Amino acid sequence: MKRTRHTLLWLQTLVAMLLLVCTTLALAATPALSPDEAAVDARLKAISRELRCLVCQNETLADSNAKLAQNLRREVRKLIADGHSDSEVISFLTERYGDFVRYRPPFKPLTWLLWLGPFALLGCGALMLGHIVQRQKQQDAPPPDAATAARINALLAQQNKDTLA
Amino acid sequence: MMAMLPELGLFSLIAAVVLSLLSGALLFTGAALNDSRLMAAARPLAFALSTLVLLSFACLTALFLLNDFSVGYVAQHSSTLLPTVYRVAAVWGGHEGSLLLWLLLLCLWTLAVALSSRALDPALLARVIAVMSWIAGSFGLFLLLTSSPFTRLDIPALEGRELNPMLQDPGLVIHPPLLYMGYVGFSVAFAMAIGGLMSGRIDAAWARWSRPWTTFAWVNLTLGIAIGSLWAYYELGWGGWWFWDPVENASFMPWLAGSALMHSLAATDKRGVFKSWTVLLAILTFSLSLLGTFLVRSGVLSSVHAFASDPSRGLFILVLTALVVGASLLLFALKAPALQSHARFEPLSRESLLLANNVLLCVATGSVLLGTLYPLMVDALDLGKLSVGPPYFNAVFVPLMLPLLFVLGVGPVTRWKAHALAEITRRLGWVLLVSLLLAVLWVWGVGNVSALAVIGVALALWITLSALLDLASRLRKGQRPALAVWGMHLAHIGVAIAVIGITLTSGYESERDVALAPGEHATLAGYRFTLLSAGPLEGPNYLGEQASITVSRNGKAVATLKPEKRVYLSMPGMPMTEAAIHDGLLAHVYVALADKIGDTAWGIRLYHKPFVGWIWYGGLLMALGGLIAVADRRYRPGKRKAQ
Amino acid sequence: MKKQWIWALPLAVFVVMVGFFAASLDKDPRELPSQRLDKPAPAFTLPLLENPQASFSPAQMHGQVWLLNVWASWCAACRSEHALIGQLAKQVPVVGLNQQDEAGAARAWLAELGNPYLATPTDDDGRVSIDYGVYGVPETFVIDKQGVIRYRHLGPVTEQSINDVLLPLIRKLQA
The missing domain is CATH 1.20.120 (Four Helix Bundle (Hemerythrin (Met), subunit A))
Incomplete structure (x- = not known):
């Protein structure tokens, strides 16, 4: 009975985590395009934030004042104004400069480890956590009867008062 | 002489x-x-x-x-x-x-x-x-x-x-010493881990002795990182406060691992559990400090921060790191299997929540490490050149932090060994609801309500309320919480405040590039910026231009900002931007000079950054919490109760 | 149940990492491979520096091996490689793409240092340079008889790079 409840707790936590992940990923998706000047500016800014200034040490295209960065911003702006989609703009740049120009590496076999690694790690961590917690339980003595349990709880509460930190 | x-x-x-x-x-x-x-x-x-x-x-x-x-x-x-x-x-x-x-x-x-x-x-x-x-x-x-x-x-x-003119700033006076105090401070926990492994004695007393040192190192690193971020924020001139740059990651990884270590040490101290894990973390935290030194000093990765790097030194420091870390991990592999923990705990207990905290922090550390080193690994295998930047780290890091923040609200009020779920739900269920409600209101007050912003603020409120409730209930019961308890809650509230700053400024900042001649004005986020004048300026070792811009809101003057553009005599080709900031509690108004346009007009970048200051207030509180915890009587030899 | 290997896992991971570090020590994180390698040289038509009425386009070079050298009078490294470009020009036609330069300064520069170029198209807004994936000046491209880019040299050419890489490749392509 108690065990089911704990399993439920972990399941709930897991579902909550997954939901959070999905929300974040959904929020990260890019918006649709629109023709007017301010919108072009906004899209230029959004795109160039994810692109690398090639000649600088480690700056985005949006932040750099290097000559090449200015030229590239001009070209990107032109492409946006001509109605090209974000992915077309990105491929214009990657055709010329390669994936190095993207701060968000594309998802392809070479980057599977990069993109999936953290979540695989999280999975391993969760398994390990479950394993350790489970092992602790297995080695427990059989649960005490109600009266003893109440006394133990009272003692625990007292001890917590003393040492909680 | x-x-x-x-x-x-x-x-x-x-x-x-x-x-x-x-x-x-x-x-x-x-x-x-x-x-x-x-x-x-x-x-x-x-x-x-x-x-x-x-x-x-x-x-x-x-x-x-x-x-x-x-x-x-x-x-x-x-x-x-x-x-x-x-x-x-x-x-x-x-x-x-x-x-x-x-x-x-x-x-x-x-x-x-x-x-x-x-x-x-x-x-x-x-x-x-x-x-x-x-x-x-x-x-x-x-x-x-x-x-x-x-x-x-x-x-x-x-x-x-x-x-380098970029370094001529009060930031240089305090940032590196604090950062290094942190890096180097983790060597104490590391040396204790090695000493403990060699003597085979890793126990609660060992952990208790390591705790204040680790916490104090962490306090320094926290302050060092916070000040570094503040420095970049006002110095680089585009209002960014964290770039996920390799050099920043090099300091962030030991911080994450050190945070995990502090919590794992607490469990080892109080309950004698997770011994081998704690030892491993102590080794890893200092190893990451060494790795950071290698990455920064060898030039294998390029960084936006001004640094002299030299690949010929890289080999030396790599060999050094390999020897130190390799030897200690070897010692760990040989000695750790003998370490045993006897204490038992239930799935819902302080121990298992601390373990969850450790798993999440370590996965976060691993992810930052993976993202930082991936371009280097791909290049080493001759598979091409990649950049891994903010979009990647945000996408990976944020989902990892959300569950951690959730645990942060429960962990501190959960008992060691076992705690009934029903009691926790009764105590904290409504706190979660209230936090969510308040968060919606708060975000609604700042701008368009978005799910991520609400989640972030709600989790921050959840942490804060849960910590305050715990303190209140202890005080009501007539207890006098130990300094360590005060410090813990304060540091957690610091995390919450930083989270609010990060969430709201990332979600609701706005900026505009404008060209203004004296007398002209522009508006952004309800603020009105009027360029009063712009003129030359002479410093001890630079020449510059300074603009004077008044900022008002609803007709009331808010501030007069004086952004500068400096040309240092030693580096005439590289003008420096000195942004001017009005640091309001609820938002920063940030103004930077770009280029002169024509005879009188100036290109000016305007930024409105709601709650951005909370990031650093939060950092300060975290450090303060750590300091208070270090001062706890428990850690002082001689005054400690015999146990 | 005793899994001894798990205790050595951190060491194993670390050893692999050190291997990667050692391998990357002599690599320059900022040196990018060209995306245009083994692809047709992008077409363009640009006015010439000496005579803005006339123009140059890569199609004119069809059937011969040639070099495209990106340069500018504001670029210090270009000055240092210029004599070597002159030597190369004796073996193979070199076209000098003048990037975002001021015409007067560029002409004066050539008058002072000598003009080894077969033609000097002017890329005023840097657009053609972007098409070639140029991210620094100077850069030098080797283009074959079919108009395909076969090699890209980053930065100033050196005696060593000419003798070890450029000339052997050019001779092979010319054969």
Whole structure:
């Protein structure tokens, strides 16, 4: 009975985590395009934030004042104004400069480890956590009867008062 | 006498290196033979070592103050025009001097350990001091062989080349020392882990002894990172406060691992659990500090932050790191299986929540490591060039942090061993609801309600309310919470406040590029910016232009901002932007000068950053919480209750 | 149940990492491979520096091996490689793409240092340079008889790079 409840707790936590992940990923998706000047500016800014200034040490295209960065911003702006989609703009740049120009590496076999690694790690961590917690339980003595349990709880509460930190 | 300063500095450095290598060997032998006379040398040796390094450091500082340009390092990083305070800070403005500072701080930590460890087992103390001496010795060797700051020029320079203008800032005075205090401070926990593994004694007392040192190192690192981020925020001129740059990641990884270590140490101290895990974390945290030094100093990754790097030094420091970390991980592989924990706990208990905290923090550390090293690994395998930047880290890091923040609200109020779910739900269920509700209201007050912003603010409120409730209920019951409890809650509230700052500024900041002539105005986020005037300005070692811009809101004046653009005489081709910021509690208004347009107009970048200041208030609170926890009576030898 | 290997896992991971670090020590993180390698040289038509009425386009070079050298008078490294470009020009036609330069300054520069170029198209807004994936000046491209880019040299050419890489490749392509 108690065990089911704990399993439920972990399941709930897991579902909550997954939901959070999905929300974040959904929020990260890019918006649709629109023709007017301010919108072009906004899209230029959004795109160039994810692109690398090639000649600088480690700056985005949006932040750099290097000559090449200015030229590239001009070209990107032109492409946006001509109605090209974000992915077309990105491929214009990657055709010329390669994936190095993207701060968000594309998802392809070479980057599977990069993109999936953290979540695989999280999975391993969760398994390990479950394993350790489970092992602790297995080695427990059989649960005490109600009266003893109440006394133990009272003692625990007292001890917590003393040492909680 | 003054003329011999570089030689004096060099010789005391050489003496320090020889002494540290010898004393390490001596103390290891003493501990192995259990010879009390040899082990008793730990304190005097630590004292002698720090005196020598301090002398060497003082010589270098004096050389900077005396403008001795016959020394290459001084000529490279200073000039007669440089203000005095920056001449002192310029000591660590370059590679050689910052390594010397690293070494000095390591020796001071060693001395502090030696002086305040009367309660520690002599053999363990000898090993701890021995480990730290050897680290000091090998870094000293690195300094001497590849990067001595005392090398004289063949022909003395008449004038120095001056410090990089980007570094001429109060940030340089405090940021590197704090950061290094943090990095190097983790060497104490590391040395304790090695000493403990060698003697086979890892127990609650071991953990209790390591705790304040680790926490104090963490406090320094927290402040160092926060100040570095603040510095980048106002200095780089585009209002960013975190770039996921390799150099930042190099400091963030030990911070994450160190945070995990603090919590794991708490479990080992209180309940004697997770021993091998705690030891591993202690090794990893300091290893990540060393790795950071390697990444920053070798030039294998390129960074936006101004640094002198040199691949030829990279090999040396790589070998050094490999030896230190490899040997300790080998020791761990051999000795850790023998460590056993006997305490038991339920799935819902302080222990398992601390474990969850550790899993999440370690996965986060691993992810940052993976993202930072991936371009390097792909390049090493000749598979092409990649950039891994903010979009990647945000996408990966945020989902990892959300569950961690959730646990942060429950963990501190959960009992050790076991806690009934029903009680926690009864106590905290409504807190979660209230936090969510308040968060919706709060975000609605700032701008368009978005799910991510609400989640972030809600989790922050959840942490804060849960911490405050716990304190309130303890006080109501007539308890006097220990300093450690106060510190813990304060630090957690600091995390919450930083989270609010990060969430709201990322979600609701706005910016505009405008061109204004004097008298003209522009608006952004309800603020009205009027350019009053712009004119030339003359500093001690730079020329510049300064604009005067009044900011008002609803007709009421808010501030007059004076952004500058400086051209340093030493670097005429590289104008520096000095942004001007009105740091309101609820939002920063940030103004930076771009280029002059025509005769009178200026290109001006305007930014509105809601709650951005909370990031640093949060950091400050975290550090303060840590400091308060360090002051707890429990950690003081002599006053500790016998257990 | 005793899994001894798990304790050595951190060490194993670390050893692999050190291997990667060692391998990357002699690599320059900022040196980018060209995306245009083994692809047709992008077409363009640009006015000439000496005579803005006339123009140059890569199609004119069809059937011969040639070099495209991106340069500018504001670029210090270009000055240092210029004599070597002159030597190369004796073996193979070199076209000098003048990037975002001021015409007067560029002409004066050539008058001072000598003009080894077969033609000097002017890329005023840097657009053609972007098409070639140029991210620094100077850069030098080797283009074969079919108009395919076969090699890209980053930065100033050196005696060594000419003798070890450029000339052997050019001879092979010319054969």
